[in-house]
Amino acid sequence: MDTLHLDQQNSGLSGTSRRAFLKGSGLLLGFALVGGTTSTVFAASASQVTEEEVTAPFAPNGFIRIDPKGIVTLVMPMVEMGQGTYTSLAMLLAEELEVDLDQVQVQHAPPNNALYANAILQSQTTGLSSSVRAFWTPLRQAGAVGRTLMIAAAAKEWGADPATCKAAHGVVTDVSGSKRLSYGELADAAAKLPVPAADSVKLKDPKDFTLIGTPAKRVDSPMKVDGRAIYGIDTKLPGMRVAALAISPVFGGKPKTFDEKAALAVKGVHQVVTTDEAVAVVADHLGAAKKGLEAAAIQWEDGPNAKVNSADIVKQLEEKSRQPGAVARNEGDAEKALSAAAERIDAIYQVPFLAHATMEPMNCTVHMQKDSCDVWVGTQVPTLTQMVLEGVTGLPKEAIRIHNHLLGGGFGRRLEPDGTVLAVKIAKQVEGPVKVVWSREEDIQHDMYRPYYYDRLSAGLDADGKPVAWTHRIAGSSIFARYVPQLFVNGLDPDAVEGAAEPPYALPNIHVDYVQVEPPGVPTAFWRGVGPTHNIFVVESFMDELARAAKQDPVAYRKALLGNNPRALGVLTLAAEKAGWGPPLPSGQGRGVSVAFVFGSYVAQVAEVEVAADGAVKVKRIVCALDCGMSVNPNTIEAQMEGGSIFGLTAVLHGAITIKDGRVEQSNFDNYLPMRIDEVPVIETHLIKSAEAPGGIGEVPTAIVSAAVTNAIFAATGKRIRTLPVDPEMLKTST
Amino acid sequence: MAYTLKINGTAHNVDVDDDTPLLWVIRDVLGMTGTKFGCGAALCGACTVHIDGVATRSCITTVDSIGDSAITTIEALGATPQGSALQKAWLDLEVVQCGYCQSGQLMSAAALLAETPKPTDADIDSAMSGNVCRCGTYQRIRAAIKQAAEA
Numbered sequence: 001m002d003t004l005h006l007d008q009q010n011s012g013l014s015g016t017s018r019r020a021f022l023k024g025s026g027l028l029l030g031f032a033l034v035g036g037t038t039s040t041v042f043a044a045s046a047s048q049v050t051e052e053e054v055t056a057p058f059a060p061n062g063f064i065r066i067d068p069k070g071i072v073t074l075v076m077p078m079v080e081m082g083q084g085t086y087t088s089l090a091m092l093l094a095e096e097l098e099v100d101l102d103q104v105q106v107q108h109a110p111p112n113n114a115l116y117a118n119a120i121l122q123s124q125t126t127g128l129s130s131s132v133r134a135f136w137t138p139l140r141q142a143g144a145v146g147r148t149l150m151i152a153a154a155a156k157e158w159g160a161d162p163a164t165c166k167a168a169h170g171v172v173t174d175v176s177g178s179k180r181l182s183y184g185e186l187a188d189a190a191a192k193l194p195v196p197a198a199d200s201v202k203l204k205d206p207k208d209f210t211l212i213g214t215p216a217k218r219v220d221s222p223m224k225v226d227g228r229a230i231y232g233i234d235t236k237l238p239g240m241r242v243a244a245l246a247i248s249p250v251f252g253g254k255p256k257t258f259d260e261k262a263a264l265a266v267k268g269v270h271q272v273v274t275t276d277e278a279v280a281v282v283a284d285h286l287g288a289a290k291k292g293l294e295a296a297a298i299q300w301e302d303g304p305n306a307k308v309n310s311a312d313i314v315k316q317l318e319e320k321s322r323q324p325g326a327v328a329r330n331e332g333d334a335e336k337a338l339s340a341a342a343e344r345i346d347a348i349y350q351v352p353f354l355a356h357a358t359m360e361p362m363n364c365t366v367h368m369q370k371d372s373c374d375v376w377v378g379t380q381v382p383t384l385t386q387m388v389l390e391g392v393t394g395l396p397k398e399a400i401r402i403h404n405h406l407l408g409g410g411f412g413r414r415l416e417p418d419g420t421v422l423a424v425k426i427a428k429q430v431e432g433p434v435k436v437v438w439s440r441e442e443d444i445q446h447d448m449y450r451p452y453y454y455d456r457l458s459a460g461l462d463a464d465g466k467p468v469a470w471t472h473r474i475a476g477s478s479i480f481a482r483y484v485p486q487l488f489v490n491g492l493d494p495d496a497v498e499g500a501a502e503p504p505y506a507l508p509n510i511h512v513d514y515v516q517v518e519p520p521g522v523p524t525a526f527w528r529g530v531g532p533t534h535n536i537f538v539v540e541s542f543m544d545e546l547a548r549a550a551k552q553d554p555v556a557y558r559k560a561l562l563g564n565n566p567r568a569l570g571v572l573t574l575a576a577e578k579a580g581w582g583p584p585l586p587s588g589q590g591r592g593v594s595v596a597f598v599f600g601s602y603v604a605q606v607a608e609v610e611v612a613a614d615g616a617v618k619v620k621r622i623v624c625a626l627d628c629g630m631s632v633n634p635n636t637i638e639a640q641m642e643g644g645s646i647f648g649l650t651a652v653l654h655g656a657i658t659i660k661d662g663r664v665e666q667s668n669f670d671n672y673l674p675m676r677i678d679e680v681p682v683i684e685t686h687l688i689k690s691a692e693a694p695g696g697i698g699e700v701p702t703a704i705v706s707a708a709v710t711n712a713i714f715a716a717t718g719k720r721i722r723t724l725p726v727d728p729e730m731l732k733t734s735t
Numbered sequence: 736m737a738y739t740l741k742i743n744g745t746a747h748n749v750d751v752d753d754d755t756p757l758l759w760v761i762r763d764v765l766g767m768t769g770t771k772f773g774c775g776a777a778l779c780g781a782c783t784v785h786i787d788g789v790a791t792r793s794c795i796t797t798v799d800s801i802g803d804s805a806i807t808t809i810e811a812l813g814a815t816p817q818g819s820a821l822q823k824a825w826l827d828l829e830v831v832q833c834g835y836c837q838s839g840q841l842m843s844a845a846a847l848l849a850e851t852p853k854p855t856d857a858d859i860d861s862a863m864s865g866n867v868c869r870c871g872t873y874q875r876i877r878a879a880i881k882q883a884a885e886a
Contacts, residue, residue, distance in 0.1 A: 221829060222826060227767075227770070236766055236768070268752070285755070285764050287751065358835075358869060360773075409835060411869070440776070669774050670776070678864040
C-alpha cells in the first residue's frame with residue numbers, strides 16, 4: 001500500500017499542460033446558443049459534459065471559458081459522482097454570470113490545486129460533503145467577475161455607463177433595452193479588459209436569485225439515459241489494450257507461480273505482466289484477458305497476514321479499548337458523576353468493515369511513454385493522484401496528465417489512488433495504452449475498508465432520568481494517521497470522533513476518547529459519511545437507550561436536552577410531526593428517531609419498521625427533516641436524502657466485510673448484498689427554509705439513518721441492536 | 736471464431752472465442768460503451784441488453800449462444816416507444832445520480848413495459864430487482880416506470 005500524505009500535494013503548483021487528447025469515437029460537442037433560447041430537450045444530440053479541455057479567448061479565471069461562437073464552458077473543480085455537484089456548482093457560477101443552465105457545458109477540471117482547491121479540504125479533493133460549502137462564495141465571485149467584464153465590454157462598445165447596462169440569459173442590454181450584445185459577440189473584447197479581483201465584485205442579493213434555490217435540471221442527466229456518458233472505464237484510445245488482474249488474496253502477499261504459456265495460448269491475449277502484488281493479463285478485450293487470467297492458474301505467496309481472522313481483530317479491539325485513549329472532549333467530571341448517578345447504563349457498540357462497491361468497478365487507463373504518463377480515470381483526488389504518480393513514474397508533475405471523468409460512484413473509494421498506481425505499474429511494462437479493469441471480486445476483496453469500530457459507552461441518569469454523565473470510548477483504525485498525518489495529533493483522529501465528541505445535547509459531564517487500533521492486513525479508508533456514519537449510530541442509539549431507561553418518549557427526551565439548539569429542535573420537531581410520531585403502531589412494528597448536526601447541516605429522521613416472526617426486518621418508511629441552510633438545488637438535495645439513506649440502510653441491514661485466513665470472505669453482490677428495489681422504503685424529505693449559509697448533503701442521511709432504523713427495531717421488538725449489521729436471528733420470535 | 740451479430744439493426748462481424756461474453760464484444764471489440772460492466776455474474780444488471788426483446792445479462796451470455804437474434808443496446812433504446820417514454824420519464828423525474836447502472840435499469844424497464852404495459856408495484860419489483868443501484872435511485876425508478884406506463 002502506498003503511503004499517502006495529502007499535505008504534500010499542496011506544494012509546487014504548476015500550470016496545466018495542454019493535453020494531447022487522444023479522442024476515441026466518444027467525441028462530445030457542447031451546445032450553447034447564447035442569446036437564443038435552448039432547452040435540454042430529450043434526445044439532444046450533444047452533451048452538456050465535455051471530455052475536452054476547452055480553451056477560449058474569454059477565460060477570466062479557472063472556471064469560465066466563453067468563445068466567440070457563444071459556447072460557455074464552466075470548469076468543474078469538484079467531481080460528479082452522482083451527488084449532483086456538476087449541476088449545483090454550475091448553478092453558483094451561472095447565477096452570477098447571468099447565463100441559463102441550458103446555455104452552458106461543463107468540463108472536468110484538470111489537476112491544479114492553485115485554481116481548483118477546495119478551501120475546506122485544502123486541495124482539489126471531492127469529499128466530506130463539502131463542495132457547495134467550499135465553493136459557495138468563490139464560484140459566485142467567479143461568475144460575477146465574468147458578468148462584470150461582459151457588461152464592461154458592452155458598455156465600452158456603446159460608450160455607455162456600465163451601471164446602466166444589464167446582463168441576463170447571456171446577453172447584455174443597454175438602458176433602453178434596444179442595444180443587445182451576446183456573450184459570444186463580446187468574448188474577444190471582454191478578454192482584453194483587466195480582470196477585477198474576485199472579492200471586489202458585487203454579488204447578487206439572495207432575494208434576486210433566479211437559479212439558486214430552484215429545482216434546476218441536472219446537466220448530466222440526458223447523457224446518462226442513452227449511453228453517451230463517458231466514465232473512466234469507457235476510455236477508448238487508438239491501439240489500446242485491456243488488462244484483467246488478480247491481486248494477492250491475502251493483503252501483502254505476492255504471486256509465486258503462474259502458467260504464462262497457458263495464458264498466452266488464449267486467443268486475443270498478448271502479454272502477462274506482474275507487479276509486487278498482482279498478475280495482469282493484457283489482451284484485445286476483457287473477455288480474453290479474464291480467460292487468460294484463469295488459465296494462468298496463479299499460486300500465491302501469502303506473506304505475514306495469512307492467519308488474520310475477524311475474530312482476532314475484534315478481540316484486539318476489545319482488549320485495547322479497555323485502556324484510556326486520546327481525549328477528544330472532557331467537560332465536568334464524568335467518572336465522578338457516573339458513580340453518583342441514580343442509575344448507570346453501560347453498552348458496547350460495534351460496526352463492521354465495509355466495502356464501497358461502487359457500481360463502476362475500479363479501473364484506470366494509462367499510456368506510459370518515455371517522458372510522459374497519461375492517465376484516464378475517474379478520481380476524487382486528481383492532484384493527489386498526480387503527486388503520487390511522480391514517485392511511481394519518476395517523471396515531473398507536468399509530464400503526468402490526469403484526464404478525469406464522470407465517476408460511476410465514489411463513496412470515498414476514489415479518494416484513494418491505489419488503483420491508478422497499480423495500473424501505472426502495469427502500464428510501464430506495456431507498449432501503448434492499456435486499460436486495467438478490476439473484476440467485481442477484486443473490487444470487493446481489494447477495497448480499502450471502512451474501519452471496524454468498537455465503542456464503550458456509559459451514562460449516568462439522575463432520579464428524573466436526565467443524563468448527568470456520559471463517557472464514550474472509540475477504538476478503531478485511524479484513517480487520518482495515514483491520509484492526513486499532520487492532522488493526527490497526540491493520538492487523536494478527529495474523523496474517528498466526529499459526531500461523538502460534540503453531540504447536540506446538553507450533557508454536563510462528558511468524556512470522549514479514542515484508541516487507535518490498526519487491524520493487521522486490512523487497509524482502511526474513508527466511506528460515505530466518514531466518522532459520523534459510525535458515531536451517529538452509536539450516540540443516537542445510546543441516547544435512545546437512556547430515554548427508554550428513563551421511561552420517557554424518545555422524541556420528548558431528546559427535545560428536553562436540545563433546549564439550546566433551535567435548529568436541531570426544529571428538524572426533530574418537523575420529522576416527528578410529518579411522521580405522525582406518537583400514536584402506537586400495530587404489534588411487530590415500531591418507529592425510531594435519530595437527530596444530528598453533521599457536515600454543516602441539521603437533520604432528523606423517523607424510520608418505521610416491521611419485524612416478522614422470523615426476524616426479517618422491513619423498513620417501510622423514512623421521514624427526513626433537513627435544515628441545510630440555503631438550498632442550492634432542492635431536487636438534488638431530496639435525491640441525496642433518498643439515495644444516501646439507502647446507502648446507509650444497505651449497511652445497517654446487510655453490510656459486513658469479514659476476514660478469514662487473511663482473505664476477505666465476500667466477493668460479489670450475492671454475498672455483499674446491496675439493497676434492491678423490492679426492499680427499499682418510501683423516503684420523504686421535508687426541507688426547512690433557511691437563510692443560513694449552505695451545509696453539506698451527500699453524506700448526511702447515510703450518517704443518520706442507522707440509528708433511526710435500529711431504534712425503530714427496538715420499538716417494535718424490545719431488542720437493542722448494538723452490533724451492525726442487524727442479525728435477524730436475534731430478532732426471531734418464532735421457532 | 737467468426738460471428739455476425741445484429742446489434743441495433745446493424746450487422747457486425749467479430750472474431751472471438753466461442754465462450755466470450757457478449758458484454759466484452761459490445762464494449763471492447765465494437766466500442767459501444769453505453770452497456771456497462773458491473774459484476775460479471777448476472778448479479779447487478781448493469782450489462783442488460785435486449786435479445787429479441789428479452790432483457791438479458793450480457794456479461795454471462797456467450798457469443799456462441801446468440802445466433803441471428805436481434806440485439807438492442809441502450810444506444811438504440813430511444814427508438815422504441817417504451818424506451819423513449821422511459822427516457823423522458825427518467826429526465827422528468829430526475830432519476831439519475833451517478834448514472835452508471837441506469838443503462839441497465841432502462842433496458843430492464845423497457846422489457847417490462849413491452850410485456851406488461853401497466854405494471855403493478857409487484858411487477859416492478861419482480862422485473863427490476865435484478866438491477867442494482869448503489870446511489871439508491873429506486874424510488875424514482877419506480878415512479879418513472881409508472882409515469883412512462885401512463886404516457
